Structure formats: C-alpha cells, structure tokens
Amino acid sequence: MKIVVAIKQVPDRDAPIRIAANAQWIEDRDLQWAMNEPDAYALEEGLQLKEKHGGEVIVLSAGPERVGSTIREALAKGADRAIHILADDLGARDALGVAKLLAAAIKPENPDLVLTGLQSEDLGLGQTGVILAELLGLPHATLILRVEKTDAALKVKRELEEGWFQSIEMPLPAVLTMQSGGNKLRYATLMGIKRAKTKELRAVNAAELGVESAPTATLQQISAPKKQKSTLILGGSAKEAATALVEKLKTEARVL
Amino acid sequence: MIDLLPILAEPRQFVLWQRCLFAALAGASTYGFWRRFGPILGKILQSKKDPGFRLFPIGKRVRDSVWEVLLQAKVIRERPLVGFAHALVFWAFCAFALVTLNHCAAIFGLGFLDPAGRLGRCYFDFAALFAIACAAGILGLFVRRFFVRPRWLGEISWQSGVIALLIFVLMSTYLAAFFVTGPSSAVQALWWAHTLTLLAFLPLIPHTKHLHLVLSPFTVFLSRGSFAQIPPLSGDEDFGLVAGKDLTQLVSLQAYSCVECGRCMEHCPANATGKELNPKEIVLGLRGYLNEFGPQSEEPLLGKFNTQAAAFQCTTCGACEFQCPVGIEHVPIIVGLRRGAVNTGAWEDNYGSKLFLALEKGSNALGMPAAERDKFVEKNALPIFDGTQEYCLWLGCMGGYDPRGREIVLALVRVMRHLGTTFGVLRKEKCTGDPVRRLGNDLLFQQLAEANLEALAQSKTKKIITICPHCVRTIQEDWKEFGTPPEVEHHSEFLARHLPEIVAPVSRMAVVGASTPALSDPPGHSGNETIVFHDPCYLGRYRNVYDEPRQIAALAGTLVEAPRSHERSFCCGAGGGLAFLGEETGERVSQVRAAELAATGASIVAAACPFCNTMFRDALAARGEGAPELLDIVQLVARGLPTEE
Numbered sequence: 001m002k003i004v005v006a007i008k009q010v011p012d013r014d015a016p017i018r019i020a021a022n023a024q025w026i027e028d029r030d031l032q033w034a035m036n037e038p039d040a041y042a043l044e045e046g047l048q049l050k051e052k053h054g055g056e057v058i059v060l061s062a063g064p065e066r067v068g069s070t071i072r073e074a075l076a077k078g079a080d081r082a083i084h085i086l087a088d089d090l091g092a093r094d095a096l097g098v099a100k101l102l103a104a105a106i107k108p109e110n111p112d113l114v115l116t117g118l119q120s121e122d123l124g125l126g127q128t129g130v131i132l133a134e135l136l137g138l139p140h141a142t143l144i145l146r147v148e149k150t151d152a153a154l155k156v157k158r159e160l161e162e163g164w165f166q167s168i169e170m171p172l173p174a175v176l177t178m179q180s181g182g183n184k185l186r187y188a189t190l191m192g193i194k195r196a197k198t199k200e201l202r203a204v205n206a207a208e209l210g211v212e213s214a215p216t217a218t219l220q221q222i223s224a225p226k227k228q229k230s231t232l233i234l235g236g237s238a239k240e241a242a243t244a245l246v247e248k249l250k251t252e253a254r255v256l
Numbered sequence: 257m258i259d260l261l262p263i264l265a266e267p268r269q270f271v272l273w274q275r276c277l278f279a280a281l282a283g284a285s286t287y288g289f290w291r292r293f294g295p296i297l298g299k300i301l302q303s304k305k306d307p308g309f310r311l312f313p314i315g316k317r318v319r320d321s322v323w324e325v326l327l328q329a330k331v332i333r334e335r336p337l338v339g340f341a342h343a344l345v346f347w348a349f350c351a352f353a354l355v356t357l358n359h360c361a362a363i364f365g366l367g368f369l370d371p372a373g374r375l376g377r378c379y380f381d382f383a384a385l386f387a388i389a390c391a392a393g394i395l396g397l398f399v400r401r402f403f404v405r406p407r408w409l410g411e412i413s414w415q416s417g418v419i420a421l422l423i424f425v426l427m428s429t430y431l432a433a434f435f436v437t438g439p440s441s442a443v444q445a446l447w448w449a450h451t452l453t454l455l456a457f458l459p460l461i462p463h464t465k466h467l468h469l470v471l472s473p474f475t476v477f478l479s480r481g482s483f484a485q486i487p488p489l490s491g492d493e494d495f496g497l498v499a500g501k502d503l504t505q506l507v508s509l510q511a512y513s514c515v516e517c518g519r520c521m522e523h524c525p526a527n528a529t530g531k532e533l534n535p536k537e538i539v540l541g542l543r544g545y546l547n548e549f550g551p552q553s554e555e556p557l558l559g560k561f562n563t564q565a566a567a568f569q570c571t572t573c574g575a576c577e578f579q580c581p582v583g584i585e586h587v588p589i590i591v592g593l594r595r596g597a598v599n600t601g602a603w604e605d606n607y608g609s610k611l612f613l614a615l616e617k618g619s620n621a622l623g624m625p626a627a628e629r630d631k632f633v634e635k636n637a638l639p640i641f642d643g644t645q646e647y648c649l650w651l652g653c654m655g656g657y658d659p660r661g662r663e664i665v666l667a668l669v670r671v672m673r674h675l676g677t678t679f680g681v682l683r684k685e686k687c688t689g690d691p692v693r694r695l696g697n698d699l700l701f702q703q704l705a706e707a708n709l710e711a712l713a714q715s716k717t718k719k720i721i722t723i724c725p726h727c728v729r730t731i732q733e734d735w736k737e738f739g740t741p742p743e744v745e746h747h748s749e750f751l752a753r754h755l756p757e758i759v760a761p762v763s764r765m766a767v768v769g770a771s772t773p774a775l776s777d778p779p780g781h782s783g784n785e786t787i788v789f790h791d792p793c794y795l796g797r798y799r800n801v802y803d804e805p806r807q808i809a810a811l812a813g814t815l816v817e818a819p820r821s822h823e824r825s826f827c828c829g830a831g832g833g834l835a836f837l838g839e840e841t842g843e844r845v846s847q848v849r850a851a852e853l854a855a856t857g858a859s860i861v862a863a864a865c866p867f868c869n870t871m872f873r874d875a876l877a878a879r880g881e882g883a884p885e886l887l888d889i890v891q892l893v894a895r896g897l898p899t900e901e
Contacts, residue, residue, distance in 0.1 A: 014618055014626035034617050187612035190599040190699040194492050 001055035001149065003046040004109055005079065006102050006116040006132070007039040009063055009070040013121075023221045025091045026122075035070045038117025042178040044185050045147055046115050047078045053149055056080045058109060062101050062206075064088045071201060076192035081200040085209065094215040095127035102128070103135035104209035111173060113154075118143055118177040126177075133175035140175040141168060145182030157182075262434045264371040264380040265443045270363045278363050281455050288459025293470070296462060296512055303508040303551040304501065307490035309480070321477045324583070331581045334519065338400060341393040345423065348390030349469075351383045355430070356454065384431060391427040394420050408518025408536075415464040422460070425453045468515040468582050475513040476583035478506060483798060484574045484587035488737050489595075489698060496595025496696060500545060500553030507592070508551060510584040511542040520576030520586060525827040525849075526569045530842025533569040535576035535586045538562055542589070558593060564603065567593040571845065572694045572832035573793040578823055591832075594696030603696075611691060611836040615700055619686045620653040621836060626684065629656040633681055636666060641680030643716035647672075648742070649679045650722035650731070653687050654866035660873060661866040664723045667894035668747050674897050675754055682715060688730040691833035702738060705730075709739040720744040723888065725794035725865045726831070746795060747890050748864050752804035758893055759811060785813030788858035789889070790849070790872070791825035792865035805889050809862040812892040816856050826852065830867035850875035854884055861886045 011017060012032035020027045035043075046057045059074040061067050062085035071082045085101050087093070093101070106114060114136070119126035126142075133140030146157040150169070158166040159179050206213065232248075234241040249256045270278075311317075324330045328346055332339035358369040369376035398420040401409060429450040436442045461469055480487065487504075489496065497503065503511075520535035521527050527534050541561035549555045558564045567590055576586040597603040614623035629651065633640075641648045649669070654661030672679055689704035708731075712720075720742050722728055728746045735741040751758065789809045795801045802822050806815060820826045829835075829845030850872050853861045861876070861884045863869045869888060876883040 012617060184606065184609060185613055186601065187609050187697070188616060188699055189601040189697075190489075191495050192601065193699055 001049060001053050001113060002058070002109065002111045003049060003055060003113045003115060004058045004060055004106050004111040005039070005043045005046045005074070006060045006106075006114065006129070007043060007070065007074060008036040008117070008120050008122075009033045009061065009067045010036045010120055010122040019222060019224065023223065024219055025222065033066060033070065035073060036117050036120050036122075038119060038121075038178055038180050040117075040185055041180050041183055042115040042117050042176075043074055043077060043079065044183045045144075045178055046113075047186070048183065049113070049147060049149060050078075050080075055112070058083065058111070060102060060105055061085070062087050062098060063090050068201070072193075072196050073188060075196035075199045075201070076188050077186055078192065079199075082202070084201060084203045085206060086203050087206045089206075089213055091219075092215060093213055094217040095125050096131055096217075097211070097213055097215050099128050099131035099135055100211045101206055101209060102132050104211050105204060106132075106136060113173060114138070114175040116175075116177055118179050129175060129177035136175065138173050138175050139170055140177070141170055142177045143179045144176045145179050147176065258374060258377060261377050261381045262384075263377060264384075264430075265433045265436045265440075265446070266362060266367075266371050267444050267447050270365075275363055278360075278451065281452070282360070285455035285458045289462060292459070293462035293467075296467070299546050299551050300505055300508045300512065303503045303505045306480075306487060306504040306506050307494070308488045309506065316481070317477050317479070320479065321473065324476050324581070325473050334579055334581075338397070341396040341400075344386075344389040344393030345397070348383075348386035348393075348427070351386040352426075354379065355383045359451070359454075384434060387427040387430050391424055391431070394423045394427070398424075406518070406522075408522040410516070410518065413465075413516075415460075419457070419460060419464060419466055422453050422457045426450060426457070429453065465514065465516045468513050471509060471513040472515070472582035475509055478509065479583050480506065480585055480588065482733070484572065484577055484585070486588050486591050486693065486734065495599035496597075496698070497557050497589070497592035498596035498600060499556055500549050500551050502557070502592075502596065503542065503546070503551050506585075507542065507589060508546060510582075510589070511539055511546060513582045514539045514543065514584060515582050516540070517581065519579040519581065520584075523575035523579050523824065525571055525573055525575070525829065525845045528826075529840070529845050529848055531566075531569045531840070532563065533566040535570075535590070538566065538586065538590060538593075539584055556596075558597060558602075562593065564597055567597070568603070568605070568608075568695075568837070569834075569841075570832050571793070571827045571829055571834050573827035574797045575793075575824070575827070578797050591694060591696055594694075595698060596696070598696040599698055605837065607837045608695060608833075611695075611833065612697055612700060615687055615689075615692060615704065619684070620657055621687045621691050622653050622657045624657045629685070632656060632662060636669070638669065639680045641682055641715055641717065645678035645680045647677065647679040647719050647721045648712070648715065648717040649681050650688075650720045650724075650727055650744070651681055651685060652722055652724040652727045652866070654870065655723050656685065658866060658870060660869055661723070664866055664869065664888040664890060667888065667891040668721075668723055670894045670897060671751070671758065671890060675757055677754075679721065682711060682717075684711065686711075688727045689734070690726040690730040691836055693730060693734050694831065695833035701734070705735045705738045709735060709741065712742055713739075717742045721747060721750055723747050723866055723890065725792045725799065726867060729794045729798050746799070746801065746864070748795065748801060748805040748808060751808045751890060751893060755807060758896075785860050786816050786856075786858045787813045787860045787862050787892075788816050788818055788853050788856045788884075789821075789862045789864075790818065790828070790853055790868055791821055791823075792863070792868050793825065793827050793831055795864055796825055797823055805862070805864045808889040809892060812896065813860065816858050818853055818856055820852065828865075828868040828871040830871045835867055835871070844875065846871035846875040847878065850879065854879060858884050860884055860892070862889050862892060863887070864889050 010033065012034040015032045018027040043059065050057050057079045059071060059079040059082045061071050067084060071084055075082055083105050085105055087101065090098065114132065116129040118129065130140060130142065141156050141158060143159045144156050145159050148155040153169055153171050154174060155167065155169050156176065158168065160166055234244045246256065328339065328343035331342055358367050361367050369379055371377060371380055401416055402412065429446050433443065433446045436446065461467055514536065516536060518536055524533065524535050544561045545557060558567065570590045572587055572591065574587050580586065611621060615621060619626045651665055655665040686704050686707050688708060689701040692700045720731060722744065725746055728744050731741045731744045787809050789806055791802060809815060826849050827845055828849055861872060863872060863886065869886065872886050876886055
C-alpha cells in the first residue's frame, strides 16, 4: 500500500507565542517547532499499516526551510521518503491554497491512501484534509481513530460526540483525517535518525507545482484571549451556599 | 639463628625417566590450560576496541591495582572475614610463585633456591608461613561455601570443591616436606604429590571461575577510569550493545573475569525485592553468549542469555559495580544493553515512550508545560541569572515542577539569601537528560545536553548549584561527551563549606526546641530529634560525598545510621529512569528502604535528593501513623533560620 502522510510543522507547545507587529500572524523567529500532534498520529497509523501490509510511506509537508527538521523527524520514525513543498508564504495561504499545494504534489504519486491530522494545533481550521480529498476527487472520512485494511477496502473507526463511535467501510483510494490518541506514538531513535540521512528528501517549489497563492479568505487580525476571571464567594450556611451553587451550575454554567 | 629454622626436604636427584615424565605432564597441563584459555583470549581480543578508552594517566590504575589486587583491600573492606581468608590464599599464591618456579627448575638441576642455603632456607620458611595461612584460609572458604552457603553463591559448585581440595593438598604437601628428611621415598612421594596437584590445577583454571586468577588483575588495571562511566558511541553503526559485534574488549574481559562471588547480587536492590534482574547473571549471560556465538555475531544480546525485562529493572544505583572485587563495571554494561534496545526502537514500554515523547517535545521529564516553571520562578521572585551572580541555581525537573522538590529549592534559596550568596536561575532550562541517558536513549540525551550546554554558555554560567545529585552527575560527567560543562556542586557540599555560618542559628533552634517546645512548632519538631540520613546513590557511590550531608543533618539533632549506609546504602528505587516507569514486579524498592529507615527509630528521615524524597514520601505515607518526618538536609537548615530576614 502506498501511503502519503501530510504533516504540518507548528509552534512547540512550550514555545512563547508573540503576536507579530501587523497583528496578522505570530512572530515566528526564535520559536521552537514541532510536528502537529494529529499529524503525528496520522504518521503512526501510516507506519503501522505499512508494517502490517507492506508498501511505502511518503511524508509530505509544505513550509519554509525550517520544516525540514520536522520532515527528518518523520523519516527517522520510519517514513521511506519525503517531499518538501518549499513555501515561505504559508501564512498568506488559506486552507484551500495549502490543500491545492498538497494536492498538486500528491497527484503524481497516485497513492492508495492519504492520511493527515484532523486539524492543526496552530490554526485549528480542520479544513485542509477535507478540501484535499475534494481536490483529489477521493472519498474521505474525518476524525478517525483506527484504520483496518480489509481485502479491497478500509474499515475505519470514527469518533463522534459524547463518547459515541462510528464504524464504516469505505473504498480505496481514500483520504482520512486522523484524530489524536487512537494509537501509541513511537519515540525517535538514534538508529532512525542515522538511517534517515540516506533517505530521499525531494524539495519542490510552489511555483513548480503550478499553484497560485491568491487566497479566497484572508486573516484579518489575531489577538490573545483576554484574561477573564471572576470569582464569586457564595455566602450563607453550607446548605444555602450549596443550593445557590446548584442553581448557578444549572442556569449560568449550564453544566448540570 | 638461621640454623634453628626447619629445612624443606627436596629430592636430591632426578633420573632421566622422571625428567621425561615431568616434561610430558607439564606439556600436557600447559596444553590443557591453553586449549581453553587461548580461545577465551582470542574472543576478548577479537572484540571491538573500546571507544574513548585511554590508558593514561596510568598513576590511578597502578594505585587501584596495588590497593585492590595486591593488598586485597576492597575484598577485605567489604567482607572482612571472608575477604581476609581470600587474601591469605592470594598472598600465599604470590609467595609461592618463586617456590613453584624453583620447584619445576629443580627437576632439571636448575634449582636456584637451595633449601639448606641461607636465602633458600629463609624463603622456604617464609613461604611456609603463608602455606599455613593459606590452608587455614581455604578451609574457611570451603566451610562457608559448602556448609554456610550464602544465597548469593548460588548452587553448590563441585568445581570449587575440587579447587579447594587441590589448594589444600598443595599447601599440605609443601608443609609436610619440612617434617621428613631426605633422601627417602617419602620425600619423593611428597614432591610428586605436590607436582601432580600443581599440574592438575593449571588446566582447571580457565575451565572454572578461577580464571579470575589470570584475568582479574588486568580487569582491575584496565577499568574505564571512573565509577559507572558510560562510554561514548562510535561511528554511525554503533547503537550500544545490540549484538556480539558490539561487545568491546573491556566488556568481554569483564565477562570472563567474573568469579561468581555474588556480591553484586547481594547488594542489588532489584534482586533483593524479587525482580528478575541479577547483575551476576547479566555478566554470566554475556559470557555464555561469547562462548556460544562469539564476539562478531549478529545474534541479539537480549535473547537467549539475557532478557530485556531484567536490563530495564536496574536503578543504576551502582551497588554491584562498587562491590565487585574483580573490576567488572556493571552499570555501563546494563546501560549498554538498554542503549542497544532503545536506540534501535526495540524497547516498547508505555511509560518509557511517554517519557521520551515528553522530552522530545517539552522541557521536563514530568511532562508539564514549561510555563509551570515560569510561574514558580515568578511567584517566588527568584532572580534570573545574568552572569553577575556567583551561582546559577539549577532547578532540575523535580525542583522546577514537583511540589516537594520546589520546597527543597525554596529552602536552599532561604539559606543562600541568609548567607548572602548571590544566585540566579536560568530563564529556560531543559532536563539534564539523566533519565534518558540511563535508559539508553542517546538521541534524546544528546539533544538535551547540547541545548543545555548552549544555554549555559550563553548565560556565562561558571558555577552551578543544584539540589539534585542526578543533575550533578549528568552535568559534570555525562555532558562531557558534548562539550565543557560548568563547575557543578550539590547543595550538601555548599552547605558543608558554610557550616560555621549556619551552625549558630540551627543549633540554637535545637537547644530552644528541646527546653521549651512551643505550641506553634510542628509535631515531632524538637531538639531531641534523632535523624537517619539516607545516602543517595548519586551522591555517595557516584560522587563520594558521605560526610558533608551528615555534618549538616547533625546540626539539627542526633544522627543514627541505617544498617545499610554510606557506600552500602540501599537505593530508593528511582534511579536509572525507573521513577518514570510503571509498576514494579515484586516488592517496591522504596518501601523496603523506607521500612529500614523507619526501623532505626529516628524521628526524621533526612534525604539529599528530590527523587529519594518523592519515593520515600509515598512509601512513608503508606506506613501511616508514627512514620518519621521526611525532610531534605537543607530543609533542616532552613527551619532553624530566623523567620525574619
């Protein structure tokens, strides 16, 4: 099975995020970067499918030079080769624009399965994978926790709201957007890093892929959430306070 | 005077057939020795060269060899009675070297020591004293092995019985020759009995654990140079001890040197609490592997002879290595096996993966957001290190994120402020890499070490102080592979240096507390405290710091000692990354140790390591009412300081 895993490099969770001067994106100098977590699960699923059924895992990522470190991490964890779409203007592209880049790189590969995370940890749009499926003309399923390959098709487990799950069968080729937590991630190893050095990492320009960058949606402004903290001390006897608390939990917090 | 000394009787003359017979038997005996020893030596020499091994400076090697081999000091110190018996046998062997040489030369008329001559008479009598001592020693060792039978000696070994018998016969035939006069058939009989025993003994050496006679002096002399030193990896294909081809000459030499005395097993906390790990079996497993597969094999080391489970039960406390009388370095071997498993991805463990992933992305082994450390620093107004202060206060994962560890850090901060010592903390700090280093994840360790070394170089740190002996060890020794770490010390060393300045306030507390216990005092807090200090492995065995923390603890009360203390201290169970792994099999190491500490009757357990602290916190809490109070030594100091600064 030929599997393409699309991954994104996002700011590390512990990285100090500062808003850029034009308030349209974050200051991305001096940041630590990491692999988007749902993408890491997509990669893990791809690697496990390959280990079970044979084939090839190709990682694909769009972004500037720095994205190379995340690609190498994916190669170290076991991907066979990689494609790096060099694009410095990722912030200026909307989900459609990014999906077009990815689709243009994926098409010539003609994969059996495309995996990606259900959303990114930075923008969290949750659109890219779905648009990608549309552009490739492939069936897709979202929020996938587990993938099983049957004789000619796939059986996938989707996560629904409130602890419900859905199992569906679908044909191949397909695009799946993966949810975090369905698998156990593997750790990077010294051997993996050393082996990764000899693996193919092909870089292509956005221009070479023939994809224009004019966005259909533009980001106007980003801002940090305002600190809102209101503490209310409920007075009276324990019984009165408890009654008031239940009332507030029901009517204001609406958690009961 | 010399005329009064007894004379050893030797046959005057040997006839041709006797000389021929001796030559044939000696040849056969040497052949028997070499037929076994040759291949062993071959396997050792064919093993991989040790990366990073330096013969020089040689002074320490000579000193260690004199102390441990010639003087048998380590053997005697750690087990006085048995060690002394062994030393008697060893010294007799040394004294007999000349006697035996003369003995074999004499048959060809080349004897250089005349039993009747001045020198010969003195020397043979001198050797006779050793012979008596040796006979007594070997008898004692025989009784111990076959009748006392300590657990760690394992199954009864008939080989040892035969060897003991041979040694006893060697000594008694020598001594008996003082009581006969020549020329007589009795003299001949004794001479031949002695000779045949000797020739039977030689080929047995490489076939039994008595191979240590030949190898261990080299093993001790060729140690890696410092305690529990983890060697660097070499080249792109070195991932640690994966297969036979990864065994280095030192590891192979050590594997064949093991004398199976079981001291490692006796002191191993994993083995003592019913786990699979037995350091002796790890070493013997490597020997078995070398015998079967050889040093160039691709067969995994963790398989037929050693198991992954055992390798990952080690707390790297180093008690085995410290005790080993023949110079085996268990910690690098066990960590080497882990490196082989982790660096190739063969080790699958949920907790282990979680720890690795937390450190791949985040900054600390506890998997907390780095912002938690920022908040702690901010809330307690800890100054940021800017290169002007004397010390960079290294918080470590426990000091920066663990509630108990933070209390210890704050106690140290109070004391440093009281002493007027300037310090600052780094704005950002990553785990030193201690747990991943000991678990064998070289990729992650290198990343952490390099990132920290760079941050410290940028901040112009010259001296680090920290509450964690694991941080101290890793910064000082393990980081050396990737750069030049700043000077680092543990707070016990710092406090001991400032002892005079802290004596006054702390002992005042003790005295005041004793006479008028105030109502506001916490329970159990009085000047009549009895304190038991637990030696952390990474402070004691790893750093040789035993007295400093005791001097500090003694300020706050009367010290008592646990049955196992100083270099024999029993691990808390947290080392080697095990604090982050899952449930233990068998008993918990921490509970066994906590029970031992509590049984001293001390009112306070004093620790000097945040990992020991956290292990004992749980273990002592499990004991319920009446458990002793648990404090770090710096907390003992801090609570004696005046409240208003």
